Amino acid sequence: MAKPKKDKNGSHDPSAANAGQSLTQAPGNPLTAFRDEMDNMFGRFFGPLAFERGWGLDVNEADNEIVVRAAAPGFDPNDFDIHVNGNTLTIEAEHTEKAEDKTKGASWWEHRYGRFQRSIPLSTAVDTEKVDAHYRNGILELHLPRMEPRPKHRIEVKA
Numbered sequence: 001m002a003k004p005k006k007d008k009n010g011s012h013d014p015s016a017a018n019a020g021q022s023l024t025q026a027p028g029n030p031l032t033a034f035r036d037e038m039d040n041m042f043g044r045f046f047g048p049l050a051f052e053r054g055w056g057l058d059v060n061e062a063d064n065e066i067v068v069r070a071a072a073p074g075f076d077p078n079d080f081d082i083h084v085n086g087n088t089l090t091i092e093a094e095h096t097e098k099a100e101d102k103t104k105g106a107s108w109w110e111h112r113y114g115r116f117q118r119s120i121p122l123s124t125a126v127d128t129e130k131v132d133a134h135y136r137n138g139i140l141e142l143h144l145p146r147m148e149p150r151p152k153h154r155i156e157v158k159a
Contacts, residue, residue: 059120066122066144073138074114080140082133087122091140 056071072080072093081092097112126144133142 057118057120061123064146066126066146068120068142068144070118070140071138072116072140075135077135080133080135082142084122084126084128084131084144087125089120089122089142089144090117091120092117
């Protein structure tokens with residue numbers, strides 16, 4: 001590790017030692033250790049999947065359609081709310097599951113809840129009346145046909 005550079009008075013020059021790094025990225029900086037410890041604490045508390053950014057998502061564009069595939073395990077087809085507004089596709093899903101078991105003198109309840117939302121910008125307008133959506137084996141697949149291009153329309157300028 002390189003020693004921090006000093007200015008002409010013998011003081012440390014943080015801008016020279018850590019050029020290109022933010023304050024919390026600088027090696028040996030107490031804020032770096034604090035940030036790392038906070039990240040570890042949240043990871044231990046919430047578990048390894050706490051900060052996962054959502055579903056795996058594939059968007060493939062063909063000449064006549066856009067195909068979107070989202071890995072969304074644990075849902076039922078009726079859990080999805082999918083809509084297109086302008087050139088934005090929004091996929092939402094919410095699932096609640098409750099289980100209860102009462103056996104000799106003991107009760108057990110389990111509640112599971114999952115909610116996800118993704119908004120995907122589309123490169124072109126799609127025909128919302130002809131969208132085809134299927135959910136199989138934890139994969140949501142959408143086929144969004146592109147709108148037929150409108151013919152050029154001349155606009156008359158009035159005096």
